[in-house]
Amino acid sequence: MQLEQSPGFDQYKDGLPEPPPDAEAKRKRFRLLLLALLLVVLTLSALNFLGSKSMSILSGTGAVTGVVVDRDGQPFQGQIFILGTELSAAVDANGRFFLDNVPAGAQILIVADDALGREFPVEVIAGETVEMGQLQFIPTATP
């Protein structure tokens, strides 16, 4: 730079010019933004996982038991299913059933004959056996 092109003192009569932006502070802000985004992504991942079937596996399993009777209160020998799973069990001659390895949480137990099933909601507790009591199976009049 030529001496003639150098700024004179009169250019600084209102004070010194603004310092250049602090690059380090900008970097810190950017990294904070990245960290915040990472936290959002982790939270969303956790929420997705909580609603997945894998979560129900992690939350453990329990067992359900009970007695199935027909319209007249007599033992009913049918089949037991848990809706949305492959689990099934047969009801014995006394109407009693026992089903193990049921995923913990709200489940729907199906009592069925050869053609029709009825739903019974049950809250399965991990590591415990839930006694459902007496379940009445009435083959509903359907075509």
Place this chain on the structure above:
Amino acid sequence: MEKDSQMHSQRGQGIGEYALLLVLVAIGVFLLLQLMGISIQEIYCATLAAISGSPVCASQEYCGDDFAGGLDAWRTALGKPTQQEGKLCLQKDSQVFNTCSMEQKQSNYVIHMEDVVLDKGNGYGVFFRTTDTGKGASGYIFQYDPGMKYHGYPPDGAFLIRRWVNGREIWKPLDIAPIPGNVYGTPHDIEIIVQDDTFTVKVDGQQVLQATDSIYDSGGVGLRTWDNTQVCSAEYSLLPVP
């Protein structure tokens, strides 16, 4: 020189950090959409449709059959389906499953049955999101069910949607509504829109049922008749949700 190099390296953000920012935003948006039950394919199709002014994605059929070339596209689980005058006909106790849809195991789709004529009997059903293992069908079914006139829905019976578990129909239905008439001998177009956990049934373009359920998230299409039913259909197609 070294100081100058150090100062140079501290200026602004590196390209890696910008890339990380973009990746995190993309993952965040994907997870948010997934949480809200919105598929990226649907957004892509909706965006393309908005730009082009026509339903781009909806033009590709997943499966279809006009029944002209026989019934090879259907696997019989029960009964004896027949081909009559280029139509698929089921009678009495029958169950058939569309092989193409059962193999694809799609989640969201539209089932279209063209000119379905019920000549007699207690009704017919269209399975959706159904798998058929050795234990029997599990999934959902729409029933065109005049037989329900004997069970609380006189004089013409009812439309209904219900679950099936291991070959058993489950009481009670997820949704049920009376049939408004013209039960026998009249051709009807049946459309079942299966999207996420909502199922909508239209008969001749009019919505008759809507149910929500999240037990079964994918599966194929089948047809069912029972008792003394005789029913025929001219065409079947399985389309993406528009």
